[in-house]
Amino acid sequence: MHIETLAVHAGHEIDPSTAAVTPAIHLSTTFAREADGSYRAGFLYSRYSNPNRAALERCLALLEGGVAAATFSSGSAATMTLLQAIGPGAHVIAPDDAYFGTIKLARDIFGPWGLELSVVDMTNPANVEKALRPNTKLVWIETPSNPLLRVVDIEAIAKLAHTRGATCAVDNTWGTPILQRPLDLGADISMHATTKYLGGHSDVLGGALIARENSELFQRIVSIQMTGGAVPSPFECWLTMRGIRTLPLRVHAQSASALELARVLERAPRVEAVHYPGLTSHPAHDIACRQMSGFGGMLSVQAGANRTESLAIASRLKLFTQATSLGGTESLVEHRASVEGPGTRAPENLLRVSVGLEHVEDLIADFQAALTG
Ligand SMILES: *Cc1c(COP(=O)(O)O)cnc(C)c1O
DSSP states (O other): OOHHHHHHHTTOOOOTTTOOSSOOOOOOSBOOBOTTSOBTTSOOBTTTOOHHHHHHHHHHHHHHTOSEEEEESSHHHHHHHHHHHHOTTOEEEEETTSOHHHHHIIIIITTTTTOEEEEEOTTSHHHHHHHOOTTEEEEEEESSOTTTOOOOOHHHHHHHHHHTTOEEEEEOTTTHHHHOOTTTTTOSEEEEETTTTTTOSSOOOOEEEEESSOOHHHHHHHHHHHHHOOOOOHHHHHHHHHHHHTHHHHHHHHHHHHHHHHHHHHTSTTEEEEEOTTSTTSTTHHHHHHHOSSOOSEEEEEESSSHHHHHHHHHHOSSSEEOSOOOSSSOEEEEHHHHHOTTOOSOTTEEEEEOOSSOHHHHHHHHHHHHHO
16 A cells, blocks of 8 residues: 555544544543453553554654554654663664764763763774674664765665664654665664654654564563553644644645755855755765665755854744744754754754745745845
């Protein structure tokens, strides 16, 4: 079945008790037990599972081509749960251009817990090979990466991880299941901040881990999810399900606009560099063509001579709101270095752009005016 069809139907069914076409939001935290001790629909208590969360998890597993999914109250809670499931004393390899919250979790929260972290440039798989240790349990990939839109060869890195019996997980937030399929490329776990493209409307926080196999590791993930309770509420699951129905349309439109905008910006005055995997000038454009069916709605542009000029360009934009986050219907721009603060790896003149659903000609005109203004 095509992913557009899955996005509309996966996890949805006509409500058997009311015939409602649109799913209900089940707020009940508890479920009645039958005389024989069983639970009619398998639900017992909402921290363990509930109808809205079960539907979302079914839907996400189908979208990513996995066997099961576990959802969380944020993308970071999903990452945290995976690190907890990997266990103390493990060595983890992560890319140097990962979402800064991911590195912060692994280093500051899990460091004192005994997690050993190696941060490497994963655009060259040899760096991963060199970093592998006997206790390497997890190789974390983020591609395209945040905020430099680096592209990592998922298949090559997953193979390397597997030579040492390590798990390979991919943060697929920017790729989305529409454009990139980590589990088909050999990764064991696909992770999402559903806050971004899957929710798609900047109104719900959430995260997910989707598993290629029902492994022992995934069972530990589910156990931590159910016991720790960093779970999304029924309403949040419902909102995410609603967002997913239009995910394919949104992502295709945002990708097409991002490519057009990137091409224009590449030739625009006061632009030092444009980072977008769809440009032939991107250092890993060939890998992006191989492992993605489109290049996504995110791009970064280095514009202006310094931080002050770059911030001035951002503030002259009218259609791009200066705000963090991404993947919503509205275009956003963010001066990443000042948001990440000390220790950031983002260049001082870098603006990260999330392309929304506005007409691309309006977005291009807005950027051109801001650059020359
Ligand atoms: C936003 C984001 C996260 C974290 O998700 P939250 O829901 O904010 O916790 C992780 N990875 C990437 C790539 C992101 O963009």
